[in-house]
Amino acid sequence: MLCERCHKQQATIHLTEILKNEKRERHLCEDCAREEGIAIKAQINLQDILSGMLEAHDNVGRNANLRCPDCGITYAEFRSQGRLGCPHDYDVFAEPLRDVFEKVHGATEHIGKLPHRAGADSRGQRELLQLRRQLQGAVEAEKYEEAARLRDLIHEKETAGETR
């Protein structure tokens, strides 16, 4: 809907005025509303802010004293500096970090590039995990030939792992 005053910008302010028992609806863009002296209250939901703060407080509160045996950093220290001390922290703080991952990335698992060298093991594990996911997809989509091929491939990789 376009602003009824300038007919150029989108109307984002919708008002219902009652003048002398007559009801009138108005649709204005922000600029025109401001020019007409209509105060625009930012639509901030107090509930959202509070629950966000409580969540953050909770996340730190419950885990504040978790400490990494390798580098000695606590979860509270990490939250105040925003930097972890060593890779092992990802295991020690795994649970509270999940919330952080959800918030920042909207996900909790890596599906990107795999290093060639970070141990054939982790590479193999990821591959297997992905193959299993593909297998599941193939079965659900009733692509049985594809599923059989994937099943063989998974078996091959698993046994290769055992004999290594």
Next chain:
Amino acid sequence: MKLDKIITSPSSWLKPGGPNDDIVLSTRVRLARNVAGRPFLSRLNPDEQNDLEAYLKQAVLAALKPDRYTWFELDDMSQIDRQCLVERHLISRELAAGEGRRGVAIGPKQRIAIMANEEDHLRLQVYAPGLQLQDAWQEADAIDDRLEARVTFTFSPNLGYLTACPTNVGTGLRASVMLHLPALVLTRQIEKVFNAVARLRLAVRGLYGEGTQATGDIYQISNQACLGRTEHDILETLGTVIAQIIAYEKEARGALVTDSPTALDDRVMRSWAILTHARIISSEETLALLSAVRLGIHMKRLKGVNIGTVNELFLTTRRGHLQKLRGAELGESERDGARAETIRERLGTN
């Protein structure tokens, strides 16, 4: 290559001729990596930090063509030189301001910079002029492979590349595109664009990154999420959004010509007049005027001015570069005079 040569030669990522160069200045792809079996930077003592820097220097130069890369130690460098490298986007402000042993390898044509002992052990950055997300990524990926042949990076099967800050975990990839959006600013539509962008887990920053204000109508848009999606997906999402923004900016430029051509010309020509005649000019004013002139050139309202020269002025009128070119430390008012002189020199109107 000598540091002075780097600072005084044109920056290749500001060169015109890249795809969509009327709106996109440059593309950057950054990868964050850490060496396996060592704590992150904040938990390294000075000896360990020295040792890591020496190890990385040796590994990086051996993995890449050492004759094409030069390694610089940040703690040996003057304040002005560090500032210049920040202005060129070759190092981050964090690396410039950091403590202890830290370094940077600068590669061919200043398109590649690899920082050691920044927030993460290694930060690899590849720049390309214009919009070239795929090309920049492929180059970064290839360099990463070569580094990986010598260095084992910390990697977890579930979380990917582990980084000092959980916001970078996973791919460790941050792709960012630097856009010049004067028409969206002039037509007051920029806020709308940014509100939409924020919902897609993308971040908007100013010319000099985190916490800096957008100056000269220049904005950097980058991905925030780097876990739970492939590099390809990250680049594709960003690329799609950038294409949209480019289309909006073009539309807004079109509207300026149809709705108010005289006002547009007035803005461009006044900016040109001030830039070519001023004797004292602040850096904020410079950026605002350069923005209008750049817009004027690309919209063919201002002819006979070299766009490459104008792009370079975005860089050479900054605090560090001005002092470097003058070979002296300058106070603020001296800089404002020197800046006006440099602009007149470069634009050939001295």
